[in-house]
Amino acid sequence: MKYDIIIGLEIHAGLKTKRKMFCACDNDPAGKKPNENxxxxxxxxxxxxxxxxxxxxxxxxxxxxxxxxxxNKLSKFDRKNYFYPDLPKGYQISQYDLPFVYDASLKVNxxxxxxxxVHLEEDTGKNTHPVGKNYSLIDFNRAGTPLLELVTEPxxxxxxxxxxxxxxxxxILRYLxxxxxxxxxxxxxxxxxxxxxxxxxxxxxxxxxxxLGDYKLNPKIEVKNINSxxxxxxxxxxxxxxxxxxxxxNEKLIQETRGWNDKKNITVSQRVKETSADYRYFPxxxxxxxxxxxxxxxxxxxxxxxxxxxxxxxxxxxxxxxxEAAAILVSDKYLADYTEKVISELxxxxxxxxxxWERQKRKLARAAGNWLISELFTHLNKDxxxxxxxxxxxxxxxxxxxxxxxxxxxxxxxxxxLAQMYKNGGDPGNIMQDMGLEQIDDEAELEKTIKQVIAxxxxxxxxxxxxxxxxxxxxxxxxxxxxxGKANPILVSxxxxxxx
Ligand code: ZN
Ligand code: MN
Numbered sequence: 001m002k003y004d005i006i007i008g009l010e011i012h013a014g015l016k017t018k019r020k021m022f023c024a025c026d027n028d029p030a031g032k033k034p035n036e037n038x039x040x041x042x043x044x045x046x047x048x049x050x051x052x053x054x055x056x057x058x059x060x061x062x063x064x065x066x067x068x069x070x071x072n073k074l075s076k077f078d079r080k081n082y083f084y085p086d087l088p089k090g091y092q093i094s095q096y097d098l099p100f101v102y103d104a105s106l107k108v109n110x111x112x113x114x115x116x117x118v119h120l121e122e123d124t125g126k127n128t129h130p131v132g133k134n135y136s137l138i139d140f141n142r143a144g145t146p147l148l149e150l151v152t153e154p155x156x157x158x159x160x161x162x163x164x165x166x167x168x169x170x171x172i173l174r175y176l177x178x179x180x181x182x183x184x185x186x187x188x189x190x191x192x193x194x195x196x197x198x199x200x201x202x203x204x205x206x207x208x209x210x211x212l213g214d215y216k217l218n219p220k221i222e223v224k225n226i227n228s229x230x231x232x233x234x235x236x237x238x239x240x241x242x243x244x245x246x247x248x249x250n251e252k253l254i255q256e257t258r259g260w261n262d263k264k265n266i267t268v269s270q271r272v273k274e275t276s277a278d279y280r281y282f283p284x285x286x287x288x289x290x291x292x293x294x295x296x297x298x299x300x301x302x303x304x305x306x307x308x309x310x311x312x313x314x315x316x317x318x319x320x321x322x323x324e325a326a327a328i329l330v331s332d333k334y335l336a337d338y339t340e341k342v343i344s345e346l347x348x349x350x351x352x353x354x355x356x357w358e359r360q361k362r363k364l365a366r367a368a369g370n371w372l373i374s375e376l377f378t379h380l381n382k383d384x385x386x387x388x389x390x391x392x393x394x395x396x397x398x399x400x401x402x403x404x405x406x407x408x409x410x411x412x413x414x415x416x417x418l419a420q421m422y423k424n425g426g427d428p429g430n431i432m433q434d435m436g437l438e439q440i441d442d443e444a445e446l447e448k449t450i451k452q453v454i455a456x457x458x459x460x461x462x463x464x465x466x467x468x469x470x471x472x473x474x475x476x477x478x479x480x481x482x483x484x485g486k487a488n489p490i491l492v493s494x495x496x497x498x499x500x
Contacts (some may be wrong), residue, residue, distance in 0.1 A: 003247075004202070005240055006209060006220070007162050008154035011169060012147050013179045014123065014186075016054050021122045021146040022050030022093060022287075027421055029141035041143030044088030049286050052077070056146040057290065058300060059178040060100045060120045063148065064408075065297070066176060066304050067115060069104025073292050077120075077284040086125040094121035094149075096281040100292075105173075107309045108164045114153040116207065123147045125192035148179070153207055154193060154220070163229050166190050166334050171308045175333045175472075176351040183228050192236050195220035196243040219255035220248065223267055235260040239267055307374035311336055316334045319343055320364035328373055328492055335372075338394055342368045345398030368401050375415060378423045392418075400428040413437040440486045441494065446479070449487070450495050453478045465498060472496060 017027050023041035026032075040047045064071055078096035099119035105112045125140040150169065157161050170188060173179040181188040201215035211217045220244065225233050239258070246253050258267040306314070310331045315326040315336075330336045346364045376397075380386065400421065404414045411434055417431045432438055440446060453475060454461050464471040472493065479492045 002199050003196045003244060004157040006154050006155055006195045006197060007156035007158075007236060008220075009150075009156065009162060009165060010193070011150045011166065011240060012123075012171055012189045012191075013150070013169075013181050014188070015059055015146040015148055015179050016177075017053055017055045017146055019053055019055075020144040021053050021056055021120070025144065027145050027403055032137035034137070034141060037141040038143065040090075043140055044090075044143075050093060050284075052287055052290070053146060054463065056120055057100065058296075059176070060118060060148055061292065061297065062176060062300050062303055063173070063178065063302055064101030064104060066172065066425075067101070067104035067106055067118070069101040069118065071101060071292055071297060072098045074098065074289055075100050075292060075340055077287045078281050079284050080121075081280045082278070085122070085136070086127050086140075086143070088125070088140060088143060089204060092121060092124065093284055094286075095119035098289075100205065106165065107160060107169060107170055111161070113161075113165055114155060115154050116151045118148060118150045121147050121149055134382055153163075153203065154195075154209060159233045159240070160453060162192060163233040166232050167229055168308060171331055174489040175305060175307055176303075183417065186227070190226050190227065190232050192232065192239075193220045193237045194223060194236055194243070195241060196247065219253050221253070221255065222257045222258050224257060225272065227262070228419070229309045231260055231262055235267060238265065242267065246467070253296065278491055282361055291393055293357060308336075309323070315339075319369070319371045320362035321366060325366075325369040325373055329369060332387065340385055341394035342372070342398045342401070345395055346401060349398065349402055364401065364405060367405065368398070369398075370413075371418075375418050379419070390422065392421045393425070396421060396426070403428055403432065407439060407488060408432070409439050410485070410487075410489060411436055413439065417438045436484075437486060439484055439488050441488050441491060443491065446483075446487055446491060447495050447499070449482055450479055450492065450499060453482060454496075454499065461500075 015027075019025065020027050022043055023039050025039050025042055026037055029037035041050060051179075061071060066133045066436065075095070075098045077093050079091040080094045080096070081091040083090055092348075099117040101118035102116065104115035104118060106115060107113070123142050124142040125138050128137045128139070131139065136464075152165070156165060166183075166188075170181045171189070172181075173181040179187060183189070195209070195218055197209070197218055198215065201212055202217060203210050203212060205386045209217060209220075221239060223239055226235050227233050238260075243253060254272065256272050257270045259270045260267050311330040312323075312326045315330060316323060319326075321329065329339045343365045346368060347361050350360055350364065376387075376390070376392075380390070400414060401416060403409050403417075404411055409417065413432070416437060417428050420426065420431050420435070421428060457478065460471050460474055464475070475490050475496050476489060478488050480489065
């Protein structure tokens with residue numbers, strides 16, 4: 001392709017503090033009627049004074065430190081002026097030139113994506129436009145709730161990478177327990193700036209895209225209304241195609257804001273883009289500048305936990321998990337913790353057997369990962385449940401894997417026992433006995449059964465003797481069914497070969 005794709009992201013995430021950003025209203029308006037969850041401050045009455053929520057600031061700093069960002073030791077809030085019905089004061093309290101966090105970064109697919117800034121601001125109310133009516137409704141319950149805005153440098157190179165960034169960022173917000181970041185609920189909203197430039201005709205320097213020679217840069221276009229990860233990818237890909245098409249057909253592209261229409265799978269022009277001058281930013285006079293001292297940061301640092309990208313690398317190295325398995329297992333903190341508990345049970349079990357082989361431990365860890373992802377997830381996905389809902393303790397889960405590993409049950413019996421554990425919890429050893437699923441390893445007993453199977457099927461026996469090796473599978477199948485699936489299949493195959 002003769003073009004370079006240039007993408008920058010702006011992501012807003014609602015913080016789950018108890019209170020709103022600048023007043024004492026509840027930050028969780030669930031179950032409240034429209035406009036019930038408001039006060040004179042978040043409704044913007046004249047003469048009221050905002051007071052910043054220090055928990056929200058602390059969380060912004062926590063995120064900033066987790067993303068290896070720099071912190072402005074002296075920060076402040078600013079007014080961003082614009083007129084829209086869902087903004088009661090006629091301005092939004094946001095941050096302009098001194099955001100809490102700048103120069104951060106996040107690793108996605110092995111590439112460090114630079115983050116320009118992370119700042120705090122307040123959310124707006126919500127407009128609804130009832131179909132067929134000549135009026136609109138405004139609900140201010142959301143007005144004044146804390147929002148964290150993250151802005152990346154324009155260095156993302158594909159729609160896929162943009163999506164991955166959003167997903168990883170969501171995991172981090174959830175790991176730090178500062179936002180639910182559910183895109184479908186609007187708790188996390190992604191906007192993408194997309195432009196297409198001809199190769200070798202531009203450079204990226206000091207955070208800016210500049211034209212080389214007499215090349216004229218193509219404008220960047222902002223895409224809003226993206227409300228799922230899938231839509232992030234679809235909207236950006238659509239925009240890339242549309243822009244290249246326009247360039248090749250000599251149509252003029254303008255700097256504008258477009259909205260993603262999820263039903264029609266297209267972007268549509270919303271308005272010609274404002275520049276920051278249009279917002280007439282100035283310092284918020286009602287909130288003094290905020291000093292962030294070293295001791296506060298030190299205290300916040302103690303709350304930083306291992307985040308998904310690091311955890312994934314560790315899982316691969318320490319537990320011998322595949323890249324895909326590790327990515328799934330670290331995607332949710334609770335799941336990652338559960339996995340580690342299961343694995344540590346298994347390791348302890350190997351140690352207690354006096355069997356200190358590192359290789360066995362790694363083999364078991366891998367088995368644990370596979371059982372979690374393929375077997376357990378089948379149940380969870382079917383019932384639309386999460387790992388938090390399950391009745392199986394990590395200890396029992398580990399024991400199930402140990403039973404399979406020791407050959408006390410075969411894997412199909414393991415699946416049956418897991419289904420039972422998933423339903424009612426319980427100890428897999430007991431369930432195995434109750435269901436009579438213990439694997440038959442007794443050679444003499446198996447030999448008796450197999451002799452009977454061979455006697456019952458003289459035609460197949462003849463075929464096998466005449467060299468038709470595929471009949472072996474038939475005999476194994478017959479033996480398994482006459483032992484109700486309990487025979488050790490490896491042993492069965494060995495005995496059949498021996499008998500012929
Ligand atoms: Zn309020
Ligand atoms: Mn914003």
